[in-house]
Structures are given as C-alpha cells and as structure tokens.
Amino acid sequence: QKEVEQDPGPLSxxxxxxxxxxxxxxxxxxxxxxxxxxxxxxxPELLMYTYSSGNKEDGRxxxxxxxxxxxxxxxxxxxxxxxxxxxLCAMRSxxxxxxxxxxxxxxxxxxx
Amino acid sequence: DAGITQSPxxxxxxxxxxxxxxxxxxxxxxxxxxxxQDPGHGLRLIHYSYGVKDTDKGEVSxxxxxxxSKTEDFLLTLESATSSQTSVYFCAISGDRGRINGYTFGSxxxxxxx
Numbered sequence: 001q002k003e004v005e006q007d008p009g010p011l012s013x014x015x016x017x018x019x020x021x022x023x024x025x026x027x028x029x030x031x032x033x034x035x036x037x038x039x040x041x042x043x044p045e046l047l048m049y050t051y052s053s054g055n056k057e058d059g060r061x062x063x064x065x066x067x068x069x070x071x072x073x074x075x076x077x078x079x080x081x082x083x084x085x086x087x088l089c090a091m092r093s094x095x096x097x098x099x100x101x102x103x104x105x106x107x108x109x110x111x112x
Numbered sequence: 113d114a115g116i117t118q119s120p121x122x123x124x125x126x127x128x129x130x131x132x133x134x135x136x137x138x139x140x141x142x143x144x145x146x147x148x149q150d151p152g153h154g155l156r157l158i159h160y161s162y163g164v165k166d167t168d169k170g171e172v173s174x175x176x177x178x179x180x181s182k183t184e185d186f187l188l189t190l191e192s193a194t195s196s197q198t199s200v201y202f203c204a205i206s207g208d209r210g211r212i213n214g215y216t217f218g219s220x221x222x223x224x225x226x
Contacts, residue, residue: 006154008152034214036214041220042219042220044215044217046214046215046216049214090215098143098206099157099160103154104152104153104154
C-alpha cells in the first residue's frame with residue numbers, strides 16, 4: 001500500500017461548481033497536511049496547510065483533515081476556470097524531518 | 113519563482129553523457145530537495161540536503177548524485193544519462209524555524225535524453 005493515495009482524475013466540472021478533492025494515507029505519524037496547486041508547465045505552489053485534525057478555510061478553499069479515518073480533503077467553492085490545475089496533497093510527520101510525502105495529484109478542469 | 117531558480121530550463125542530451133542541473137536559492141534555507149515528476153508517478157524524491165555537504169538519498173536515487181558546497185546551490189548530476197531519466201526535475205527549498213514549513217518549488221527543468 002502506498003503511503004499516500006490520491007485519485008488522479010481527471011475531474012471536469014462546470015464553472016461555479018463545488019469541487020471535492022481527497023487523499024487517504026496509511027502512516028499514522030503524519031501530522032502536517034498540505035495542498036499544492038500546479039499549473040501546466042509550472043512548479044507546485046503551496047495552497048493550504050493544516051496541522052492535525054480539523055478544518056481550515058481561506059477564501060473559496062477549505063481544507064479538512066480527519067486523522068481517525070486517515071483522510072484529507074480540499075473543497076473549492078464557486079470554482080473558476082482559473083482553478084484548472086493539478087492539485088497535489090502532501091503530508092509529513094512531526095519533528096525536525098521536513099520531508100514531505102506527496103500524492104500523485106488530481107487534474108482538475110473547470111469549464112466556463 | 114521568487115527566491116529559487118533552476119537552470120537550465122530545458123535540455124536535450126544524448127544517452128551516456130553526464131548532465132548537471134543547478135538549483136540556486138536566495139532564501140538562505142537549510143533544506144533543499146530534488147524531485148522528478150513523471151506521469152503516473154507524481155513527484156518522487158531523488159536526493160535532499162539538510163546543510164552544506166550534508167545530503168541523503170531519496171526513493172529514486174540510483175543513477176543520480178548531488179553536491180552542496182554552498183548554502184545557496186544544490187547540484188544534481190546524472191552520471192550517465194539514460195532514456196528512463198527523461199523527466200521534469202524540480203528543486204524545492206524549505207526553512208528551519210521550528211514550525212510547519214511547506215516547500216517552495218522552482219519552475220523545473222525539462223530534460224530529454226535521446
């Protein structure tokens with residue numbers, strides 16, 4: 001079993017839809033959870049991060065972590081064509097080791 | 113990307129030749145990483161560094177070596193390039209301030225081995 005599983009999609013939605021992106025993981029030591037957005041032919045950029053379980057909201061984006069189920073989600077409200085990108089989840093354990101483990105990414109297209 | 117640059121951006125090389133990719137940062141961050149990104153595999157860690165002259169292997173390190181003689185530069189060398197090393201290579205940096213750190217990625221180097 002891979003440490004982090006992410007449905008690669010592709011996912012295609014109409015503009016204005018609510019998008020749900022998800023990852024599951026197997027390593028119970030993971031404490032920090034992140035979402036990266038990667039536009040075509042660009043490097044990933046950090047979009048959201050959360051520590052431990054709970055929700056975090058930033059504008060149209062909400063990140064959720066359920067450590068009991070080893071499941072994290074990213075919700076995008078009122079999706080826009082500019083949200084079209086690949087979304088990668090990433091996570092790491094605590095302590096001084098900052099190595100991240102990434103999901104394979106989900107390709108999202110928002111159609112006008 | 114602010115604070116981190118990769119060179120070259122594109123390179124075509126022949127099988128069997130050595131290739132060196134450069135990552136340069138201006139953030140004075142301690143940690144630097146080299147990833148490759150391939151369809152169906154996502155981002156895979158090749159090597160990383162946790163300080164000058166301090167490096168360690170990642171999950172796909174065979175055929176690659178790294179060096180870090182200065183805080184700002186992290187070099188990735190393909191000792192004898194093979195077609196399986198055709199990929200997009202990303203460098204990333206992260207700080208060390210005792211709190212959560214995401215990575216900042218460079219724009220990538222697209223390498224083709226023919």
